[in-house]
Amino acid sequence: MIKGNSAAARDSRHMLHGYCDLSTQREAGPSVITGGNGIYVHDENGTPFLEGAAGMWCTAFGFGEEALIDAATEQLHKLPYYHTVAYKSVNPAIDLAEKLAAIVPIENARIYFGLSGSDANDFLVKFVRYYNNAIGRPEKKKFISRINGYHGSGLGSGSLTGVASCQTGFDLPLPGFFHVSDPNWFHNAEPGEAPEDFATRMATELEDMILREGPDTVAGFMAEPITGAGGVIIPPPTYYQKIQAVLDRYDVLFFADEVITGFGRTGKMFGCETMDIQPDTMTLAKGMTSAYQPLSALVISDEIYRGMEQGCDGIGFFGHGTTYAGHPVACAVGLKVLELFEERDILGHIARVSRRFEKRITAFRDHPLVGEVRHKGLIGAIELVADKEAKRFFDPMGAIAKRVKDRAEENHKLIVRNVPCGDTCAFSPPLIITESEIDDMFDRFALALDEVTDEIRKEGLVAAG
Numbered sequence: 001m002i003k004g005n006s007a008a009a010r011d012s013r014h015m016l017h018g019y020c021d022l023s024t025q026r027e028a029g030p031s032v033i034t035g036g037n038g039i040y041v042h043d044e045n046g047t048p049f050l051e052g053a054a055g056m057w058c059t060a061f062g063f064g065e066e067a068l069i070d071a072a073t074e075q076l077h078k079l080p081y082y083h084t085v086a087y088k089s090v091n092p093a094i095d096l097a098e099k100l101a102a103i104v105p106i107e108n109a110r111i112y113f114g115l116s117g118s119d120a121n122d123f124l125v126k127f128v129r130y131y132n133n134a135i136g137r138p139e140k141k142k143f144i145s146r147i148n149g150y151h152g153s154g155l156g157s158g159s160l161t162g163v164a165s166c167q168t169g170f171d172l173p174l175p176g177f178f179h180v181s182d183p184n185w186f187h188n189a190e191p192g193e194a195p196e197d198f199a200t201r202m203a204t205e206l207e208d209m210i211l212r213e214g215p216d217t218v219a220g221f222m223a224e225p226i227t228g229a230g231g232v233i234i235p236p237p238t239y240y241q242k243i244q245a246v247l248d249r250y251d252v253l254f255f256a257d258e259v260i261t262g263f264g265r266t267g268k269m270f271g272c273e274t275m276d277i278q279p280d281t282m283t284l285a286k287g288m289t290s291a292y293q294p295l296s297a298l299v300i301s302d303e304i305y306r307g308m309e310q311g312c313d314g315i316g317f318f319g320h321g322t323t324y325a326g327h328p329v330a331c332a333v334g335l336k337v338l339e340l341f342e343e344r345d346i347l348g349h350i351a352r353v354s355r356r357f358e359k360r361i362t363a364f365r366d367h368p369l370v371g372e373v374r375h376k377g378l379i380g381a382i383e384l385v386a387d388k389e390a391k392r393f394f395d396p397m398g399a400i401a402k403r404v405k406d407r408a409e410e411n412h413k414l415i416v417r418n419v420p421c422g423d424t425c426a427f428s429p430p431l432i433i434t435e436s437e438i439d440d441m442f443d444r445f446a447l448a449l450d451e452v453t454d455e456i457r458k459e460g461l462v463a464a465g
């Protein structure tokens with residue numbers, strides 16, 4: 001336990017944190033971030049860090065966007081809170097639902113607002129159960145998602161998640177949740193298997209699972225268009241086309257988790273557009289408010305909505321509601337984000353700067369430790385391997401990427417994310433990043449990577465260069 005009365009010491013006495021080793025966190029304490037501006041945050045000593053991960057893949061407009069701060073402040077003055085259950089509503093939620101419905105690739109969509117990606121995915125599980133009960137197919141309740149997919153930390157969303165370390169000890173997944181393989185060609189292709197053949201095998205695996213479980217029992221398939229936290233996995237060409245054909249064959253819905261990929265991250269407004277997916281539902285959060293306010297949105301198709309309404313007719317009551325659904329301050333910020341996308345042509349900016357992002361990240365392919373580079377728009381990952389030619393991974397996996405991430409943060413004041421897929425460092429900077437800031441980010445990363453390369457050569461973990 002750290003002694004004294006610093007913020008870190010007080011934190012270690014009373015806070016319970018997520019995604020950490022609890023005793024390490026308690027003994028070492030956190031680094032406390034006290035401010036930010038543009039793509040930088042600073043800690044309590046005033047040391048600035050370049051935030052190459054936009055916090056948790058979310059602060060699209062960086063850390064000091066006055067227009068968003070003003071939108072929240074103005075709404076706080078006007079109406080700081082009112083609810084949207086039991087026949088009440090608020091203007092910012094109405095406006096935002098209308099604007100979202102106009103831009104999502106789901107016709108005549110209905111929106112339910114929540115506070116986090118986790119709650120939106122949990123609600124999705126409930127709503128789909130309600131829908132299938134309502135339309136007279138109460139058996140159709142099973143959910144299929146993917147290994148290494150990340151969908152949140154609730155009971156339903158945590159069951160949809162396919163990362164073992166997020167489930168161990170929590171008795172997850174719950175019954176009725178199943179996972180198919182990660183469409184990660186680099187890791188999971190058989191020797192000599194072409195990407196499109198791999199995509200066919202992945203679709204066949206899904207079909208086999210649906211047939212094994214019984215098509216009448218499978219409600220839907222959830223996927224991030226591009227897997228984020230699980231390693232920035234971009235499925236190979238034809239994958240989604242083949243997956244959608246299987247889903248259509250057995251009347252299984254496609255639930256797109258756009259919590260990371262929504263709002264420009266992959267170059268288009270939504271990952272479904274980038275990857276050519278026709279979803280039945282979408283889960284949105286993070287970039288929707290640039291994370292300046294907690295807000296998520298569960299977007300469902302008109303067909304699902306009408307089924308739910310039909311259920312309500314029978315039961316007489318839709319027994320679901322949350323105090324903060326459609327919170328006016330959060331929705332006002334969400335509206336401002338959409339306005340800024342238009343006003344500042346953020347998609348045009350991403351199209352321009354992502355060319356530099358691509359140039360810089362793909363240059364790492366020549367590095368002796370880099371096994372694969374993956375990228376789309378302003379999301380990318382660099383995966384490290386012990387032997388490039390033999391495609392030999394480090395053992396245990398993950399420690400070297402963590403070392404590079406730690407070195408980047410300690411020595412070069414760059415925050416990147418090491419993700420649970422091989423030895424992978426992920427980048428998802430604020431969308432407002434400029435070309436010279438992209439250069440700065442990758443220059444800092446290169447220094448950290450070279451330092452770790454030298455260290456592990458000396459330790460004999462890789463061959464000397």
Ligand SMILES: Cc1ncc(COP(=O)(O)O)c(C=O)c1O
Nearest residue numbers: 116117118150151152257259260
């Ligand atoms: C794709 C995806 N879905 C859902 C979630 C859960 O969102 P939250 O952490 O806001 O609950 C996350 C969080 O990182 C995510 O990346």
